[in-house]
Amino acid sequence: MSRDNYRTIGAIVGLALGIGAMFLLGMSGIVPGALFGAGGCVIGGIAGEQIFDRRGQQ
DSSP, rough: OOOOHHHHHHHHHHHHHHHHHHHHHOOHOOOOHHHHHHHHHHHHHHHHHHHHHHTTTT
């Protein structure tokens, strides 16, 4: 798999975790959903790239 695939999968997982964290904190609505979702996507994408780099694939 390519670096882009890892980034995409990480972003999707991050989105789900971000929305899940939002509900666990008792928040709901458009603005919190956007903030938690965007934050989760960014963090998940970065994590996916780091996993790719650690595995040493090209």
